[in-house]
Amino acid sequence: MAKIIAGVGCSHVPAIGAALDQGKTEDPYWKPVFDGFVRSREIMAQLKPDIVIEVYNDHGSAFSLQYIPTFCLGVAEEFQPADEGWGPRPVPVVKGDPDFAWHLVESLILNEFDMTIVNEMEVDHGLTVPLSLMFGQVKEWPCPVIPLPVNVVTYPPPSGKRCFALGRAIKKAVEEYPKDMRVVVFGTGGMSHQIHGERCGLINTKFDTAFLDGLTKDPQKLAQIEHKTYVTDGGAESIELVMWHIMRGALEDNAKEAYRFYHVPASNTAVGNIILTNPGVL
Amino acid sequence: MAKSEEYADIPGTYLFDKRACAKGYHLNNFCMSLMKEANRKEFLGNEPAYLDKFKLTPEQRQAVLDRNWLKMIQEGGNIYYVSKLGATSGFSFEMMAASMAGTTRENYRNMMIGGGRSIEGNRSKAEQAAQKKGNA
Numbered sequence: 001m002a003k004i005i006a007g008v009g010c011s012h013v014p015a016i017g018a019a020l021d022q023g024k025t026e027d028p029y030w031k032p033v034f035d036g037f038v039r040s041r042e043i044m045a046q047l048k049p050d051i052v053i054e055v056y057n058d059h060g061s062a063f064s065l066q067y068i069p070t071f072c073l074g075v076a077e078e079f080q081p082a083d084e085g086w087g088p089r090p091v092p093v094v095k096g097d098p099d100f101a102w103h104l105v106e107s108l109i110l111n112e113f114d115m116t117i118v119n120e121m122e123v124d125h126g127l128t129v130p131l132s133l134m135f136g137q138v139k140e141w142p143c144p145v146i147p148l149p150v151n152v153v154t155y156p157p158p159s160g161k162r163c164f165a166l167g168r169a170i171k172k173a174v175e176e177y178p179k180d181m182r183v184v185v186f187g188t189g190g191m192s193h194q195i196h197g198e199r200c201g202l203i204n205t206k207f208d209t210a211f212l213d214g215l216t217k218d219p220q221k222l223a224q225i226e227h228k229t230y231v232t233d234g235g236a237e238s239i240e241l242v243m244w245h246i247m248r249g250a251l252e253d254n255a256k257e258a259y260r261f262y263h264v265p266a267s268n269t270a271v272g273n274i275i276l277t278n279p280g281v282l
Numbered sequence: 283m284a285k286s287e288e289y290a291d292i293p294g295t296y297l298f299d300k301r302a303c304a305k306g307y308h309l310n311n312f313c314m315s316l317m318k319e320a321n322r323k324e325f326l327g328n329e330p331a332y333l334d335k336f337k338l339t340p341e342q343r344q345a346v347l348d349r350n351w352l353k354m355i356q357e358g359g360n361i362y363y364v365s366k367l368g369a370t371s372g373f374s375f376e377m378m379a380a381s382m383a384g385t386t387r388e389n390y391r392n393m394m395i396g397g398g399r400s401i402e403g404n405r406s407k408a409e410q411a412a413q414k415k416g417n418a
Contacts, residue, residue, distance in 0.1 A: 015375065029395075059362040064314045065307055083317050085369030153362060155286050155299040192398075195375070196361035198294030198352070200383045201390060203398025228284040232405055236295050237361075265394040268379055 002100075002177035004170075004185060005281045006047050007247040007255065008040075009215065009274040010130040012056060012188045015267035017089055017129040020137065033271055036261035037133045043259055043275050044134050046282065049184040051097060052145045053104075053170065054127055055246045056188045057152045059084070061124035068154050069116035071166065073108070074123075074147035075101040082122035091128050097144040100177060104146065107173035113166050123147055130188045133273070152189065152240050156227060160245045164223035167249020174250070187247030189240025191262075192233075193269035202235035203270050208262065211241060212274055216257050219248045252278045293407045294383075298360045306358020312336040312346070313363035316370045325370065349373065352382045 016033060019025065025034040061082040063069070079094040108115050127147055135142055151157055158166075167185070174183050191211065194202040211234075214222035223245045230239045248255075261273040286299035296302060312333065315321045325332040333343055345353035349371060354364050368378045380390035383399075393399060403410065 060310070060314055060360065060366070061317070065303060065310050065360075065363075083319075085316055085322075085366040153298060153360060154303050155297050156283070159283060194295065194399075195379060196355050196382060197296050198383055199292075199399065199404055200294070200379045201393055201399040202401060202404060203394075204401045205397070207401070226283055228289060231289060231295065231297065232292050233401060236292075236297065264397055267375060268394065268398075270398070 002174045002179060002181040002183055004174050004183045004250050004278060005049065006184045006258070006275060006277045007251045008130070008134060008184060008186045009212075009244045009247060009272060009276075010133060010186060010188050011190055011266070011269060011271045011273070012126045012129040013266045013269045013271060014084070014125040014129065016271070017125050017132060020132055021090055033263055033266050036263055036271070037273065039259055040134055040261065040273055040275060041136055043282070047184060047277070048182065049143050050181040051100060051143050052184050052186055053148055053250075054130065054145050054186040054188065055148045055150060055243045056126035056130070056186070057240060057243065058149045059124055059126055059153070062121045063149070065154070068151050070151050070158050071113065072116040072118050072147075072149045073101060073105050074118045074121055074149075075105060076119055076121065079121055079123045079127075079147060081128055082124040084124050089125065089128050091132060092138065092140050094123055094127065094131070094141060094147070095144045096146060100144075100179075100181070101146050103177050104170065104173050107176055108166075108169050111169045111172065113169050118147075118149075121147065126188060130186055134186075148246070150243050150246070152242060157239055157242055159227070160223040160225055160242045163242050163245040164220065164249035167246040167251075170246070170250045185247045185250045187244035189243050190234070190238050191241065191270040191272040192235050192238045194235030195237050195268045197236070199235070201268055203264050204234055205262075205264060205270065207233045207238075208270050208272055212260055212262065212272060215244070215248055215274060215276060216255070219245075219253070223248070248276070251276055254279055258282055291407050293404060293410060296355050302358045302360070304358070306342075306360060308337040309342045309346075309354065309357060309359050310363040312338065313359070313366045316366045322370045351378045355382065
């Protein structure tokens, strides 16, 4: 049987991908950011997932404003990195797992989560930057990745509570899958940041720290935070953090914190990374 | 949960809501078209002619020609789309951010290295107005 072994919360700042791709990891500005992820990669190597379900948001790359689906699931065999205006990132093609992905789709929809099924899609920095940070600069990603894009760009995104419940439904779906597989769920985006308007550059470390603490202290309560609180206190684009609740909902209530890293700034953003493991995994 | 109207008191913030999405639809579509290299070349070769293909308002068109990032946001542009125009025309995100914040690139960079813009005093327009009144 498949089982979820761990969850990863990780920012997906595009400038981190650019710095990595341009060989700037040793620059004084970037070194502290990349140093923080060395331990993350060691833990990922220990966890050795067979598959990753990655929750992220598309930034106007695969989806225009023509269709704005709230929850999607990619069922393709592969997903090419998107050209976001400066050429595609030089990272491996993301391989999917159609059999597993279709199983998720079926189980989720029959359990009241009406996913949009995506047969063809390019993936942008939202998906590829966390993969680079957690797996390094590799020729091939170490396992298949199921993309799960969420609308957090056009208001209103799904509530934290709804996201947490989707995580719960993913947990159930994974446990119903007959193959033995170790599954890791990524929730990406955030942490505090605002990248538009006169209030650009807002960072709120207190808010971020409380959020990271809440993931193990009282995750159900954390998922009750309202959109307006994110937008006001964490900066408009910190609303991406709702996606972390999907990851958290997919784990056991008593999942443990295995690692945490936090750094300000990467470009306009507070970078956060947390690895949570289910009991008995590490 | 708050409806989008209830966000109006947050300073310097333009929620990409029902109004912005409707108002900025064609502007954002123009930006999205710049994801293709051929389109980027065509746009940079003759900006007015390329813009004729999209149903922009006069304000949106002028903001694009002026690379006025804040104005584009105010006219319904979404930052993730607008940043594709930034990338196409050689503006780093830092340059765009500094311009929207009304400061120099150097000041903006230093603010970020110093820990970013503080939340204190930046939560509410009403609070800011009361503070200003109190100081006067």
